[in-house]
Amino acid sequence: MAIETRIQRRQTIQNVAYAVICLGLGLYGWYDYSIAYPAQDAIATQKEAYKSTFDELVKIPAEERTAEQQSKLKEADEFLITHKEAPSKREEYDYAIQLWLFIVGCGVLGTPWFVWAQWQLSRKRFRLDDDGTFHSPEGSFPASRITGIDMSRWMSKSIASVEVDGANRIPLDDFKYKGVEDIVAHFAARFEPGKWTSDARPIGDPKSRDTKRQLEAEAAASAASSTSDTERGARD
Numbered sequence: 001m002a003i004e005t006r007i008q009r010r011q012t013i014q015n016v017a018y019a020v021i022c023l024g025l026g027l028y029g030w031y032d033y034s035i036a037y038p039a040q041d042a043i044a045t046q047k048e049a050y051k052s053t054f055d056e057l058v059k060i061p062a063e064e065r066t067a068e069q070q071s072k073l074k075e076a077d078e079f080l081i082t083h084k085e086a087p088s089k090r091e092e093y094d095y096a097i098q099l100w101l102f103i104v105g106c107g108v109l110g111t112p113w114f115v116w117a118q119w120q121l122s123r124k125r126f127r128l129d130d131d132g133t134f135h136s137p138e139g140s141f142p143a144s145r146i147t148g149i150d151m152s153r154w155m156s157k158s159i160a161s162v163e164v165d166g167a168n169r170i171p172l173d174d175f176k177y178k179g180v181e182d183i184v185a186h187f188a189a190r191f192e193p194g195k196w197t198s199d200a201r202p203i204g205d206p207k208s209r210d211t212k213r214q215l216e217a218e219a220a221a222s223a224a225s226s227t228s229d230t231e232r233g234a235r236d
Helices: 009-058 065-081 091-125 178-192 209-235
Strands: 134-136 140-143 146-150 159-164 171-175
Touching: 009 065, 009 091, 134 159, 146 178, 159 178, 171 178
Parallel strands: none
Antiparallel strands: 134 140, 146 159, 159 171
16 A cells, blocks of 8 residues: 655644744734834823923922913823823834844744745655655655665654665655655665664664554463463363
């Protein structure tokens, strides 16, 4: 039966999550840059103007102030009390951070990049036919053209490279694609017999399905033997 890869679910979740996060950060930056910061600056500017008016009018003795001056003084005093905790104007670098880091970096560049990465992964397919023909984005190669497989990064990085006669090495990434381990196991059994299990793990690896099946078989055999001894003892 042919083996064909598909994108790992965790890889899809990762790309989608990063795209959503980048979009959220981009919108956050746009809100601060376009709405929150200008509103804060407007209040800070008003506060400075009212503070200047208040400082100027409060120096005039109360009995000498006109009705208009008294009204302005009261208005300034109420505004300053209401906005006592209002922050100062934003610095230029605050706007720059929101613009370049969040809006451009995350929203404009980050979100499309992860969407593009997911699309690129979805376009790639690897397939191993029953006759040993290997299909990849680099082309289709019969079994006779496959000359080996590099397993040096398999256990540490989950990446093995199929060596093809007359072509570049073709990397197989188990983190990105589901089904890769079965293709790798096929080539490992062919070029490095006796070293790897059917799920491309070192022989004897306790995480290997072969090891688990062997242990289950041994446990079943032991249980059957114990049952047989018990029955024999009961007959005796």
